[in-house]
Amino acid sequence: MLKIDRRLIVHFDWTLLLIVLLIIGCGVTTVLSATHSAARPVSSSVVRQLAWAGVGLLAMLAALSFDYRRLESWAYVIYAGALLLLILVPVLGAVGGGSRRWLILGPASLQPSEFIKLALVVALARWLHRMTGDQPLPIRALIVPLALFLPAGLLILRQPDLGTAMVLGLTVASLVLLAGFRVRYVLIALAVIAPALPFVWSHLKPYQKQRLTTFLDPMADPLGAGYHVIQSEIAIGSGQVWGKGFLHGTQSKLNFLPEQHTDFIFSVFAEEWGFIGAMVMLTLYLALLLRCFMVATRAKDAFGTLLAFGITATIFWQVLINLGMATGSLPVVGITLPFVSYGGSSLLALMIGIGLLMNIGMRRFTF
Amino acid sequence: MIPLAQRETPVALRRRLAVFLIATIVGLLGLVSRLWILQVIEGEEKRVLSENNRIRLHRVHATRGTVLDRNGQVVVDSRPSFDAVLVPEDTSNLAVTVENLAQLLQQSSAETQSILHQAKGRPAFQEVVVKRDVNWNDMVALETHQLDLPGVSLTITPRRSYPLGATLSQLLGYVSEVSEKELAADPRYRMGDLIGKTGLERGWESALRGVDGGQQIEVDAVGRKLRVLREVEEVPGNTVTLTVDLEVQAAAERALGERDGSIVALDPTSGEILAYVNHPSYDPNVFAHGVSADEWQRLMKDPHHPLTHRAIQGQYPPGSTFKFIMATAAIEEGVINPFTRIHCGGGVQFGGHYFRCWKKGGHGALDLHEALVQSCDVFFYQLAQRMQIDTIARYARAFGLGMPTGIALEHEKTGTIPDVAWKKKRFHQPWYAGETLSVAIGQGYVTATPLQMANAIATMATGSRFRPHFVKQVATPDGEVIERLGPERTHQLKVRETTLKLVRDALRDVVQSDRGTGKKARLKTVEVAGKTGTSQVVKLGEVRLKAAQIPWQSRDHAWFVAYAPADNPEIAVAAIVEHADGGGGAIAAPAVHDVLDTYFRLREARGKANYAQNRSPADRPL
Numbered sequence: 001m002l003k004i005d006r007r008l009i010v011h012f013d014w015t016l017l018l019i020v021l022l023i024i025g026c027g028v029t030t031v032l033s034a035t036h037s038a039a040r041p042v043s044s045s046v047v048r049q050l051a052w053a054g055v056g057l058l059a060m061l062a063a064l065s066f067d068y069r070r071l072e073s074w075a076y077v078i079y080a081g082a083l084l085l086l087i088l089v090p091v092l093g094a095v096g097g098g099s100r101r102w103l104i105l106g107p108a109s110l111q112p113s114e115f116i117k118l119a120l121v122v123a124l125a126r127w128l129h130r131m132t133g134d135q136p137l138p139i140r141a142l143i144v145p146l147a148l149f150l151p152a153g154l155l156i157l158r159q160p161d162l163g164t165a166m167v168l169g170l171t172v173a174s175l176v177l178l179a180g181f182r183v184r185y186v187l188i189a190l191a192v193i194a195p196a197l198p199f200v201w202s203h204l205k206p207y208q209k210q211r212l213t214t215f216l217d218p219m220a221d222p223l224g225a226g227y228h229v230i231q232s233e234i235a236i237g238s239g240q241v242w243g244k245g246f247l248h249g250t251q252s253k254l255n256f257l258p259e260q261h262t263d264f265i266f267s268v269f270a271e272e273w274g275f276i277g278a279m280v281m282l283t284l285y286l287a288l289l290l291r292c293f294m295v296a297t298r299a300k301d302a303f304g305t306l307l308a309f310g311i312t313a314t315i316f317w318q319v320l321i322n323l324g325m326a327t328g329s330l331p332v333v334g335i336t337l338p339f340v341s342y343g344g345s346s347l348l349a350l351m352i353g354i355g356l357l358m359n360i361g362m363r364r365f366t367f
Numbered sequence: 368m369i370p371l372a373q374r375e376t377p378v379a380l381r382r383r384l385a386v387f388l389i390a391t392i393v394g395l396l397g398l399v400s401r402l403w404i405l406q407v408i409e410g411e412e413k414r415v416l417s418e419n420n421r422i423r424l425h426r427v428h429a430t431r432g433t434v435l436d437r438n439g440q441v442v443v444d445s446r447p448s449f450d451a452v453l454v455p456e457d458t459s460n461l462a463v464t465v466e467n468l469a470q471l472l473q474q475s476s477a478e479t480q481s482i483l484h485q486a487k488g489r490p491a492f493q494e495v496v497v498k499r500d501v502n503w504n505d506m507v508a509l510e511t512h513q514l515d516l517p518g519v520s521l522t523i524t525p526r527r528s529y530p531l532g533a534t535l536s537q538l539l540g541y542v543s544e545v546s547e548k549e550l551a552a553d554p555r556y557r558m559g560d561l562i563g564k565t566g567l568e569r570g571w572e573s574a575l576r577g578v579d580g581g582q583q584i585e586v587d588a589v590g591r592k593l594r595v596l597r598e599v600e601e602v603p604g605n606t607v608t609l610t611v612d613l614e615v616q617a618a619a620e621r622a623l624g625e626r627d628g629s630i631v632a633l634d635p636t637s638g639e640i641l642a643y644v645n646h647p648s649y650d651p652n653v654f655a656h657g658v659s660a661d662e663w664q665r666l667m668k669d670p671h672h673p674l675t676h677r678a679i680q681g682q683y684p685p686g687s688t689f690k691f692i693m694a695t696a697a698i699e700e701g702v703i704n705p706f707t708r709i710h711c712g713g714g715v716q717f718g719g720h721y722f723r724c725w726k727k728g729g730h731g732a733l734d735l736h737e738a739l740v741q742s743c744d745v746f747f748y749q750l751a752q753r754m755q756i757d758t759i760a761r762y763a764r765a766f767g768l769g770m771p772t773g774i775a776l777e778h779e780k781t782g783t784i785p786d787v788a789w790k791k792k793r794f795h796q797p798w799y800a801g802e803t804l805s806v807a808i809g810q811g812y813v814t815a816t817p818l819q820m821a822n823a824i825a826t827m828a829t830g831s832r833f834r835p836h837f838v839k840q841v842a843t844p845d846g847e848v849i850e851r852l853g854p855e856r857t858h859q860l861k862v863r864e865t866t867l868k869l870v871r872d873a874l875r876d877v878v879q880s881d882r883g884t885g886k887k888a889r890l891k892t893v894e895v896a897g898k899t900g901t902s903q904v905v906k907l908g909e910v911r912l913k914a915a916q917i918p919w920q921s922r923d924h925a926w927f928v929a930y931a932p933a934d935n936p937e938i939a940v941a942a943i944v945e946h947a948d949g950g951g952g953a954i955a956a957p958a959v960h961d962v963l964d965t966y967f968r969l970r971e972a973r974g975k976a977n978y979a980q981n982r983s984p985a986d987r988p989l
Contacts, residue, residue, distance in 0.1 A: 132380055178383050230583075237405040237413025271417075275406040279399070286395055293388045297381055305380055309387070320394050327401045 011362045013295075019288045020339065020354050024053050024347070026269065026281055027340035033247050034261040034268045034342075045261060045342050052344035056351030063355025067363060071356075072303055075126035079148065082119035085112035086155045101159050111345035113164045116152045118349055118356075120168065121175070121310030123148050128179040129302035136182045142189050145176050163263075163335030167317045174313040175306060228264070229328045235267040236278075236327060243274030261342040263334055266326045281340075285319050295361040304360040311353040416585070425584050426557070429577030430525040432604030434539065434567065436613040437641075437839055438973075441530060443539055443568075448526035449501050451509060452494040453482070457518030465497075467515050471508045472498050496559060500526065527561065527568075533648035534616065537676040538640075538776065538837055540566020541651035555579075564654070567607065567838070570775045574841045574850075577604035605849060608839045610639035618965035619644045619942075622958035627945040628924075629677040629817040632962055635825030635930055635939040637854035638833030640774075642940075642962060647673040679772075679779040682814035683943055686900030686951065687742045687884075688926045689763075689809030691827055691870055693750055694739055696762035698866045702753045705869055708732045711745035718801040722748050725901070725950075739873035742884045742899060744808050751807035756798055759806060760786035765860055766823040767832050768815050773857065774835040782819055785812035810903060821941035824898070824928035827874070828936035830867060832858040874898055875933040878956075887956040888929055893967050896936075897929030897959065899951035922946040927955035931963050938966050 028049050035043035071078070088103060089112055102109040127144050131137055149172045156165040177186055201209070235249065249271040261268070270278045289312060296308035315338050322337040324330030336346045405413065434443035451472065458464040469479040482497055497519070501509070509521060527542045545562040556562060563569035563576075580601030585593040619630040619642040632642040647669070653662055666674055675681065697703050713729035715722050724730065724744040730737070738746035751759075763769060769784030783789070785806065787798045805811030815823070818835060826832040834855040841850040860867070874896035877883040884899040902924045925947035930939040940959045947954040 132377060174387065178380065178387060180379060180383070233405060234413050234417050236402070237409050238417035240406055240410035240414055270402070270406065275402060275410075278402050278406065282395055282399060282402075286392070289391050289395075290388075293384060293391070297384055302377060302380060305384070309384065313387075316391050316394070320398070323398050324401075327398065327405060329397075329401050 007365060008362045011365060013291070013358050013361045016288070016291045016295075016354065016358060016361070019284060019291060020351070023281070023284050023288065023339040026284070027265070027337075027342075028053070029246070030265050030269045030272075030340060031261050031342045033249065033272060034265060036247055048344065049342055049347070052347045053351075055344075056348050059348055060351045060355035060358070063352045064359040064362065066359075068304065068307065068356060068359040069301070069363075071122055071307070072126050075123045079119045079123035082112065082116045083152060083155075085110070086116050086152060088112070089155070089159065101161060108344060111343070113156045113159065113161055114343075114345040114349040116156070117164075117168060117171065117314050118311070118353055120148060120152055121171065121314065121353075122307060124172065124175050125303055125306035125310055128175065129306050132179045132302050132306070135180070137180045137185070139181075139185045139188065142176065142181060142185060145172055146189060146192075148172075161334060163321065163333035166333060167314060167321065167335060170317045171310060171313045174317075175310050178309055179306065228332050229325075232264055232267040232326050233328045236270040239271040239274040239277070241275045243270075243272050243277050246272055248272060262336060263322065263341065264326055265341050266323055266337055269340070270326075289316055289319075292357055295357050298364050299360050300364045304364075308357055308360050311357055314353065315350070425582045427580040427582065427601045428524050428560075429579045429601040430603040431527060431542070431561070431577060432571075432575040432844070433606045434575075435606060435608045436611050436616075437609060437639075438612060438614075439608075440613050442535065442609060442611075442613065444528050444530060445525040446528045447523045448499060449506055449521050450499045450524055451497045451501050451505070452520055452522050453497050454494055454518045454520075459517065464516055464518060467512070468497060468519060471512060471516075472501070472505055474498065494522070499524075527652075529651045531613075532650045532652070534613075534620065535611065535643060536566075536648050536651045537645045537678070538566055538611075538643050539651060540564060540568040540570075541654035542568050543654050566776060567609075569777070571607055571838065571841070574607060575604040578602040603844045606842045606844060606846075608842070610634075610641065610837050610839045611643060612641050612966075612969070614969055615962060615966050616642040616644070618642070619958075619962045620646070622961035623942070623944065626947065627671050627677075628943045629681060630940065630942040630958060630962060631678050631817050631821040632938055632940045632966070633821055633825060633835055635828045635936045636831075636833075638822075638825075638835045639839065639854075640835055640837040641938060641966070643678060643837065645675075645677045647671045649673045676776070676778070677816075677943075678818045679774065679776055679816050681816055681943070682780050682782050683816070683924055683926075683945075684811070684813055684902040685768075685809040685815045685820055686902030686924070686926050687744075687808055688820060688824075688898045688900035688928045688941075688951070689807075689813060689815075690739060690742065690747055691874060691898050692763050692766050692768075692823065693747050693759065693807050694735055694870050694873065695766075695827070695862060695866060696759055697750045697754065698735065698869060699762075699862050700754065700758060702750060703735060705736070706734060708734050709738070709746045709749045711743050713745070715745055715748050715804075717748070717752070717804055718799070720801055722804050735869070736873045736876065737882075739870070739898070740876045740880055740883050742877075747807040748804045751803040752800070754803070756803045756806065757786045759803070760784045760789075763813075765858065765862075766826050767858065768813075768819050768823060772816075772818055772822050772835050774818060774837070779818075780816055782815040783812055809900060817941050817943050820926070820928050820943075821939055824930055824941060825936075825939035826858070826860060827867070827870065828896070828930040828939055830860045830862070831856050832860075871896060871933070878929065879933075884950075884952040885927060885929070885956045887952060888927060888960040888963065890931070890960065890963055890967065892971075893931050893963070894933040895929055895931040895960075895963060896933040897927060897956070899956060900926030900928070901950035902926060904946065922948070923950065925949060925951045925954035927951045927959045929956075929959050929963065931967070938963065 028046060031049050032042060032046045035045045085103065089101065092103060101111050101113060103112060124145055127148070131141055149168065153165050153168050156168065173186060177183065238244070249268055269281065273280070292308060292312035292315070296305050296312060299305040299308055318335055318338050321330055321333065322335050325332050325335070336343055338350050339347065430445045433441060433445070436442050451468070453464070453468070455461055465479050465482055469475070482495060498505070501521070506521060509516065509519065513519070529536070529539065541564055542561045543564045545556045545558070545560045549562055550556050550558065563572040568575065578601060580599045582595050583597040584595055615632060619632060623630055623644055623646050627646055629646070630642060630644040631640065633640050649666055698705065710732045711724055711726070711730035713724050713727055722744070725742065729745065730741055730743045733741065733743060733746060735746070737743070760769070763784045769782055771779045771781055790796055790798050802811055806813050822832060822835055834857050836852055836855070838852050840848050840852065842848045875894060877885040877899065878888050878895040878897050880886070885897045888895050888897055904921055904923060923946070925944040926942070928941045930936040940962050942955045942958045944954045944958065
């Protein structure tokens with residue numbers, strides 16, 4: 001039984017929905033282009049992506065249908081559930097591209113690492129909001145955030161998925177800073193984690209190490225690790241100002257560009273739509289993030305603010321790292337471009353996140 | 368209940384949000400500027416790269432490292448191989464091109480099909496190797512018909528070559544195309560790369576492999592090379608120097624001849640392998656680009672088992688060579704003293720069995736020294752009756768038997784040193800005293816590999832056991848030494864010096880005395896110490912048969928283990944000749960003689976320094 005308050009409908013964030021749908025639209029057309037071939041103009045990836053977007057819309061509706069404050073009491077349960085899924089991955093998971101990231105559920109496969117991002121944000125918002133105030137937080141309050149982050153972070157690193165682990169870490173750091181830890185406390189926390197870095201390094205796959213070292217010296221391996229970046233830069237650059245036009249990208253058509261419908265999808269987009277198109281996409285992301293910040297600022301309680309900001313930070317870091325990597329400004333780690341890259345779990349998790357944001361935004365006037 | 372979340376957003380929180388908002392905008396602006404550079408400023412340049420020209424990656428395979436013997440002679444090398452390759456993207460009609468190619472190279476249509484098939488799954492700009500190692504005539508044909516063969520070219524890749532053929536092949540191992548599993552494990556490998564599969568090639572893969580280089584080549588629409596954009600020089604593999612001396616190796620190979628068996632020579636003061644013979648053997652060259660099914664079948668079905676790595680996988684009863692260990696144990700444990708005399712009447716009755724001595728009429732009364740020199744079986748049967756099997760086993764293990772030597776080769780067998788616990792575990796039966804008698808003369812359940820026996824006699828010679836190793840050093844192609852492998856002591860005998868001296872004196876007389884069973888190993892210039900052995904393959908009846916009367920597979924193995932010089936050992940040798948026409952003294956001792964003779968002649972000629980330089984004194988702390 002869903003009791004809908006009229007004020008909620010009035011305050012429904014149509015702008016946010018429109019922005020998200022536009023970005024998803026960009027994504028689907030780009031997936032279409034990236035997987036397009038004469039023999040098969042519309043690939044199954046496109047159909048699946050659209051189906052996931054539909055499921056995502058329903059999930060989004062579900063995520064805004066209840067009062068988000070109820071999440072507070074469920075926060076740790078949700079976190080524990082997501083962590084359990086993540087733990088199941090190495091046990092039951094399917095292997096793809098050399099790592100184990102997926103759980104197979106009937107016709108669909110689920111990537112628990114996408115959902116733990118959201119669950120971690122909820123759990124952190126619960127822990128942090130009760131102590132945040134005008135005073136800096138004591139350093140011992142960092143223990144719980146670290147304890148929440150580490151199991152998830154390490155499990156994801158083991159998959160191995162360096163990119164997602166990085167986004168997770170950056171999101172936690174952002175939230176913790178926002179909650180009012182002094183910068184130096186966060187630095188101390190990093191110093192505590194720092195001894196683990198050699199451990200992390202030793203657990204990286206050789207190709208990951210190579211990508212990181214290649215970033216520092218891209219000339220070292222133009223044939224191997226540097227190849228992705230070089231091809232991506234050529235694809236993006238060759239789009240010039242106006243782009244080569246929809247379905248007319250050549251770099252991607254000739255398979256010069258690897259992983260073109262997932263991690264490197266922006267290169268396909270920028271090749272076909274040029275600088276203008278890229279600016280449109282960046283503007284859409286900027287609008288999305290501004291809207292998210294607005295929700296965070298206007299939320300009527302600290303829990304809402306922290307929750308909204310956590311979701312915002314996740315999206316922001318993914319956009320920044322993915323685009324930074326596609327343009328050769330950051331090392332290549334596997335990370336999807338929110339709402340654009342092909343991938344059901346990523347889309348679904350993000351749309352649930354947007355649903356929660358809308359939830360917070362709608363209820364800023366209720367008591 | 369008051370909802371937990373009833374807490375106003377603090378002002379400070381909002382202020383910090385603003386800071387993050389600014390950071391977000393700065394981050395996005397950074398991306399805008401990067402895109403501006405790529406698409407507007409460098410856009411034209413990138414467009415030229417992407418549209419008119421395509422970038423092709425051309426890998427330049429690193430030359431695999433050379434392997435030298437201890438004197439710098441080439442053992443393994445690489446030579447250039449001319450491969451015909453095809454880039455499917457560069458040919459307008461792939462089927463026609465492949466057909467033309469097949470005609471020129473006189474390949475069958477089945478092979479042609481397989482090439483087409485190979486080309487299908489891969490990106491069109493990737494080279495497909497059509498034929499490896501094309502000969503001169505084919506090369507000329509390809510060059511002259513280039514116009515009919517768009518997309519076809521010749522590339523040079525280094526190919527592994529083993530100029531010595533079957534020599535040392537079990538130790539060197541071989542290279543072959545990388546497997547799916549190996550590809551998944553290490554992303555530096557690409558399909559079709561060569562990788563060390565066994566032996567040195569595998570164990571020192573990372574040192575030998577080198578780093579592939581490559582070129583980023585700009586090509587036009589038909590695949591013609593326009594210019595090289597970037598180039599990375601390949602780094603050739605490192606040079607590995609073996610401890611093996613090819614001339615000693617050759618002498619050992621000659622000494623064994625066409626007979627099946629193994630000869631291992633090593634430096635007892637360091638564990639450096641000087642010669643390593645397994646016969647029969649195989650030629651690793653045939654594995655380099657995939658062994659043919661016929662060849663493989665032939666190797667597998669050969670009754671002489673050329674693929675068995677006898678030195679570390681052949682588990683033979685050590686026969687009488689085991690007696691030097693028995694002797695050490697008996698003296699050290701005080702079971703007998705050096706003057707204890709035991710009478711040999713040609714055999715002993717024990718537990719309903721008659722255990723015979725090899726000498727029909729018996730040796731009469733003798734002490735331990737003479738028992739070793741003449742290899743009297745009865746003497747050792749008597750020792751067995753006075754000792755526990757577990758005590759014997761403990762000494763055998765102290766000499767390194769019943770366990771891997773730790774040489775860096777795969778699939779090393781441990782041999783067997785039986786004791787009470789072993790029998791219980793293996794057969795669920797108690798140990799019977801009669802079985803100790805067989806063990807005392809190296810028969811029964813006892814087995815050892817030739818390398819273990821070489822190591823054991825080396826331990827006897829110096830009192831220390833070292834891990835056998837065959838790599839002396841690894842150096843860059845420029846000669847800069849990266850790694851030097853010194854001696855690694857794995858055990859020091861805890862046996863009185865007087866005991867060792869007693870046994871060593873006897874071993875010297877095995878060779879130096881005219882009564883000794885090993886006198887055929889005697890050298891003119893250097894004193895040799897050793898022990899013969901003849902091990903039964905099949906338990907024969909009461910009647911002794913001559914070798915010629917027994918089928919080949921059932922004939923005894925002939926053993927000889929030795930070290931020299933007797934007073935200051937620098938080489939230890941173990942030789943086994945399978946199914947020999949005679950005992951260790953007649954068959955194996957002359958073989959060891961030849962190896963030692965060559966070694967000492969070479970040492971004289973080259974000067975002792977060659978061998979002495981890397982030797983470490985045995986008294987170096989553990």
